[in-house]
Amino acid sequence: MGFVYLxxxxxxxxxKKIYMPVILPEVSKQxxxxxIREVIEKNFVSIMPVWAPLQLAWVNKVYRTFxxxxxxxIIMHLLMNTxxxxxxxxxxxxxxxxxxxxxxxxxxxNVMEISKSLNIAKETARRKINELEEIGAxxxxxxxxxxxxKTWTSIKPDETIKRMTRFLSTLSNMCVxxxxxxxxxxxxxxxxTSKEYFSFVWKxxxxxxxxxxxxxxxxxxxxxxxxxxxxCLVNHALNSKKNDNSEMSKExxxxxxxxxDEKDFSGINAMSISExxxxxxxxxxxxxxxxxxxxxxxxxxxxxxSLTGFHAKKILSVQKNTLxxxxxxxxxIYNLSLMKDN
Numbered sequence: 409m410g411f412v413y414l415x416x417x418x419x420x421x422x423x424k425k426i427y428m429p430v431i432l433p434e435v436s437k438q439x440x441x442x443x444i445r446e447v448i449e450k451n452f453v454s455i456m457p458v459w460a461p462l463q464l465a466w467v468n469k470v471y472r473t474f475x476x477x478x479x480x481x482i483i484m485h486l487l488m489n490t491x492x493x494x495x496x497x498x499x500x501x502x503x504x505x506x507x508x509x510x511x512x513x514x515x516x517x518n519v520m521e522i523s524k525s526l527n528i529a530k531e532t533a534r535r536k537i538n539e540l541e542e543i544g545a546x547x548x549x550x551x552x553x554x555x556x557x558k559t560w561t562s563i564k565p566d567e568t569i570k571r572m573t574r575f576l577s578t579l580s581n582m583c584v585x586x587x588x589x590x591x592x593x594x595x596x597x598x599x600x601t602s603k604e605y606f607s608f609v610w611k612x613x614x615x616x617x618x619x620x621x622x623x624x625x626x627x628x629x630x631x632x633x634x635x636x637x638x639x640c641l642v643n644h645a646l647n648s649k650k651n652d653n654s655e656m657s658k659e660x661x662x663x664x665x666x667x668x669d670e671k672d673f674s675g676i677n678a679m680s681i682s683e684x685x686x687x688x689x690x691x692x693x694x695x696x697x698x699x700x701x702x703x704x705x706x707x708x709x710x711x712x713x714s715l716t717g718f719h720a721k722k723i724l725s726v727q728k729n730t731l732x733x734x735x736x737x738x739x740x741i742y743n744l745s746l747m748k749d750n
Contacts, residue, residue, distance in 0.1 A: 439742045443588045444579070445735035451582045452658040458578060459734075460645040462571050464638055464684075466617065469568070472686045474545075477631040479536050481526050481621060483545065484614055486514040486555055491611035503603035510558040517546070517553055527622060565610075572613070573598035576738055583742075593745050601745040612740055616733035623726035627719065628704070635685055636695045637704050640713050643676045662720070675707075675714030 448455055470480045490512060494501065523533040540546045547554040557563040577595040584592055602609045624634040678696055682689040696713060699705040703718040 439583075439588060439739045439746075441732075441735040441739040443586075444583065444738045444742075445732060447579070447583050447586050447588060448731055448735060449658070450586065454582070455579070457645045458575060460638075460642045462575050463620075463730075464642045465571060466568055467635055467638060468685055470621075471635060474540075475686070476536070477621070477635075478526065478528055478532070479540055479545075481528075481618070482522060482533070482536060482540065483555060484618060485522060485525060486517070486546075486553075487512065488611065488614045488618065490514050491607055491614065494607045495611055499607065500605060501607040503606040506606050507557075507564055510556060511547075512555045512557065514553050514555055516551075527625060569599055569602055570595075573602060576741060579738060580742065589742065593742060597745050598741060601741060605744055609737075609741060609744075612737045616730065616737050619733065620726065620730045623729060624723075627722045627726060630695075632687060632691060633695045633699060633704075635687065636681055636692055637699055637715075639681045639684055640676055640705060640715055644715055662724075674710070675712035677710075677712055681713075 470477055473480050493499075493515070517537060519530060519534050519537065522528070522537070523530040526533070528536070537546065541548070544556055547556055573595040576598050577593060580589055580593040583589040621631065624638075625631050628634040628637065678689060678692050681687070681696075682692045685692070687695075696705065696707075699713075700707060703716055705713045706716050707713055
């Protein structure tokens with residue numbers, strides 16, 4: 409910032425600009441992702457009932473966009489590459505600048521590379537790319553590949569940003585209690601930062617979510633099964649939220665609410681799972697039967713489904729990686745918000 413004043417000398421006007429000193433960020437005071445990760449681990453019991461529904465809401469949106477997870481992941485993969493190109497070339501687009509344009513140019517589509525990156529069979533990847541072209545979501549114009557966002561509904565992630573920044577604001581309160589941050593950061597401030605640095609923030613967001621989808625696909629065999637099981641997990645998380653668990657250890661909390669054989673609250677039925685996810689009931693029932701057979705779930709006399717203690721190690725391994733990426737996302741956004749406000 410600076411100001412200008414004029415010096416008059418005969419018929420010459422001399423313009424002199426005086427600059428105020430630039431205040432550089434104090435590198436030693438930056439928030440580290442490792443510190444955020446420790447806060448998450450220490451407050452796991454309080455965070456889990458908030459974090460799990462947040463992730464579920466996003467997965468619901470992923471499915472409802474094309475009623476096909478892999479088509480969404482292909483679009484996501486192409487946009488991630490574009491965000492990476494922006495970042496490498498120091499291009500920063502805010503929310504309005506990014507969404508003012510319905511069409512986004514992406515790099516040339518390589519079916520083999522998409523197949524390998526997303527763990528999709530080559531011919532399946534080719535077929536889904538062709539289907540995306542048929543509905544106009546992907547266009548080939550001369551030598552350019554275009555993603556046309558106006559071909560699907562709810563393209564703007566307003567609700568996702570609101571949910572994410574509310575969560576990050578809550579997490580910032582925990583960071584204050586642990587001495588990582590001096591004062592809480594409001595969700596309004598975090599939303600403003602996320603939208604101002606949208607192309608950078610959404611690159612980080614996708615870098616958190618894509619490995620999560622790929623990791624759980626490997627655990628469950630397909631994303632429909634993950635989604636159905638995720639509903640049962642969130643049902644348990646919401647039930648656990650009704651109790652005061654603040655003094656529980658992470659291990660005891662997981663044992664009591666997620667991986668124990670006996671539960672003191674009911675599960676959830678197939679119809680409710682279908683209504684929440686948007687997945688057809690017949691598909692839900694087929695996936696539930698598979699999850700029962702593989703001991704991911706159990707069923708009671710009321711046909712309510714709940715979690716078992718099997719496969720906990722594999723599920724928690726993917727969750728750990730996701731929370732590591734969440735810590736990186738949180739630290740970067742916190743630092744952006746704090747530097748911007750100073």
